[in-house]
Amino acid sequence: MAEVPRSPRPAGVTARRYLPPLALCGFLLLLALVFSVSYAVGSAAGPVAPGMHGTGGSGGSGGSGDGTGGSMEDMPGMGHGSGG
Template sequence: MDESRRTPSRAARSVPPPVICGFLLLLAVVFGVSYAAGSVAGPVAPGMHGGDSGTGPAGTGDGGGMVHGHGGAE
């Protein structure tokens, strides 16, 4: 009976609980699946490509016709 009350060894205490390991594994799997789905789906908008950000379709620097700010005429 004395053995069952003994504290666990240092190595046994440093291992995280299985619930945390399972959660981290699930998180990694969900991230991997979402990354793969995003790669297959491609860009979210027509003309959206990696590289120059903030430039228009022809590199004019106008932001692609987007209006910034709140309402009204400039």
């Protein structure tokens, strides 16, 4: 049986086979855009509560974030070993 010479594939077909579908690329682009816009809006709005502060690197002081330095032991009924 004689071999029939195959025609070489066009250059675009080989490269296109390894690329993700166009719909997936569009979805990922839309997702990145939505996250970027939501981040920008959140940054412009600022903190959600008056006493909230970012993680400033204070090293975990155990305070409640409002400057009072309170902890769970300061709450009524939260003492260690109080049986009742």
